[in-house]
Amino acid sequence: MNRDYILGKEKISKALMKLSIPATIAMLVNAIYNIVDTMFIGRGVGSLGIAGLTIYLPIQIIILSFGLLIGVGTGSIVSRKLGSKDLESASIASGNLFLTIGLFGIITSILGLIFAENIVKLFGATGEVIPYATNYARAMFPGVLVFPLCVASNNLIRAEGNAKDAMNSMIIGMIANIFLDYLFIYVFKIGISGAGIATSISKGLSFLYVFYYFLKKSSIKIKPKYLKLNKDILKEMLSIGSSAFTVQISMSIVTLILNYSLYRYGGNEAISVYGIVYKLTLFIQMPLSGLIQGMQPLVGFNLGCKNISRIKETIKINLIISTLISAILTALILLTPELVVKLFTTDKVLIKESSKVLKIIIMMYPILGIYMTAVGFYQSIGKGKESLVLSLLRQIIFFIPLSLVLPSTFNLGILGIWIAFPISDFLSSLCSLLFAKWQYKKMFIPYVNKTQAS
Template sequence: MNNREEMLNNAKVSSVLFKLALPATIAMFVNALYNIVDTIFIGRGIGTLGIGGVAIQLPIQMIILSCSLLIGVGAGSMISRNLGKKDMEIVNYIAGNSFLCIGIIGIIFSTLGYIFTTPIIKLFGATENILPYARDYTKIIFIGSLYFPFCVSTNNLIRAEGNSKDAMISMIIGFVLNIILDYIFIFIFYMGIKGAALATILSKLGSFLYIINYLHSNKTSITIKTKYFIPQKNIIKEILSVGFSAFAVQISGSIVAILLNNSLAYYGGDLSIAIYGIIHKVTLFLFMPLNGMIQGMQPIVGYNYGCNNMSRVKEAIKLTIIFSTLITIIGVLIGELFPSQIIGLFNRDKALLSKGISALRIVIVMTPVIGIQMTCLGLSQALGKALTSFILSILRQVILFIPFVLFLPNIHNLGVLGIWFSFPIADLLSILITIPISKRQLKKMSFKNKTL
């Protein structure tokens, strides 16, 4: 048993969770901060139409991310459980097959996306004024999608080994490079929206190179050999089934973003799209620490579930819910108390400020309850419970949110205000449904433990 396995199996759960979640949380904070700073540079250097152009590209980014997590979350869950079973040969085949799948995905997105950029962004809600910005930005982003999915997917494998530190470092490299290159390309070379996109793909390239170096180092327990890349039907099938919930979360987010962009264009025009672009970045900042906590929890849950140690699984779940709720409460308090300062970071346009402040306050008000739902979803993924994961992943964004977005704007002529109110209503209802589903799952785990 190596040091990481000893930690997952025997160390105090709170200590292990903190050790694994802290780097993951820092990495998520860094990623969220990158999104915010990137948008600030675009807002200050290009304007609200530039922010709108990036907002139109969000569904594309989510689709790419969804496919990356489909492979990464599925393979990561399998790796942590098989590490618990001490089956290293299977671990290597899982990693090799995940690399094969994600490589194919990257090639498909990069090629087809670059060719069909204009019709795609028109479908996703680009107005006549925003179209040039969205097209210039997205075309370059599609070039980077050749290797970006690999970074996302493989980071999940690194965390599944219990090595959150290197996953964090790869993301920090991307963040630092992006900030430096953003400033150079936008404010020194005056490359506009193209400069922002170029900074993004070059920064992701830095992360990619770090991960490649990691996989060839002695830090990883994964062995890379040609034979492990040979497709294994059963492995690929399980990767896809377990990872499908993470895929569903992101793909539903993409569907929601497309719907929102089109609805906001209809009810509020370019300004509302820009406001949503800002709010999306702010809510990412609230949610990313939650993702960090859950990513820290999943190796503990997966490994100890593989070892049939259910008491450690339950303790990890309890602590994750407590910490994630506290994190979101702090974030929401900051957002509710200082909305003008937050919106003003991106652009000081008076219309943007007056309408953006109320929108931000409404959208984030129920965010603290999301920690529970995301923890329950992360639990299902770690245990390989594909059906439960899928249900929880589409509950909030698809089953609940979409109907409200479609109907609330038409009630008493609420318009854009109805769209903003759809967020907290869906958040509240989702947790009321999630809790009984998760309680049933925990009871089944307890029964399994007693019968062993």
């Protein structure tokens, strides 16, 4: 693949598809990772197993968020440095990523194994769900040694324009996860622990492919001299990656609050319902995330080349495609809610309730691409503050207050929690659109004039 030609000269629609399709497939694979565990646990362990899995979800999101914090920030730096032909700086930034993520993985894995039960209790495990959540967490924490590193490294791979290799690493893990889930749950009868062991091993196999890529295929050089913390690079990567980090952390906070609120208004069954519904919403969110990931190296590279017209065209096309994708996928799920829910459980009550909740939660998903594109754009041009503000809108500023106020103040009970989802999606998408228009004259036009004058 000619990286410079694809990022800098090829027709935008073709370049976006070449970068986005593998990234989208990779994100769908990531969704399948989560869904496969839920399917096997739901059918092989039961609803309490799904509840235990849902309790671990915010923990997994926190771990993922750190990988994205470093990965998105470094990916933005690397794509811009490659655009300006500065391979040395790109390699230094990458070295900082590997060192930082490696230390995080080691520390988190050790602490997680020691304090697994205390952690799941902190995140909402109660009563008979505690042993399920604890056993799953203990099986998952060894995988933390490599999971955040895979997440962060895939951002580097995409920053080089090699989205197919990022996709391949995840496909390898997904295929292994499906096979190992069946083996550990149904053949070895290990139960929910088996699902966690299967996922940890699968992440390890994904990491082996990532290691091979940087050893044999990458233009970025990982040498001992680059494995030194650089204050300026760390500051920039943290600033840029903070919005992606905030999105994930806010999801974790939301899930933590939800675990308590759902138990209060609907018991463990409500937690199981959300566990199923959340996994199904990934089928819409992940393709949009893949499209954004395909967009970002295009924007970052052309910012480095000062090619503003390509940036504007990239954003326009991305908005159109993301809206179409989200509308089509939402419509498909709305037409067959019970059919997709049955993948996870045979419990008729759980199927009926999950189907109803699913239709409520994804009501505003057709416009979600507007919000996600705005956040991704500001990340890719290195505007950490703007992307951070937008990242806070959906989960922190809108959803949390709504989910707390609607059930009690308006006496809606658990229905108030469910309708808080579409309301916050609508408000965050609307605000991100207004914010982009307001910021255009303030930020983008002066930048265009400056680059054109130079």
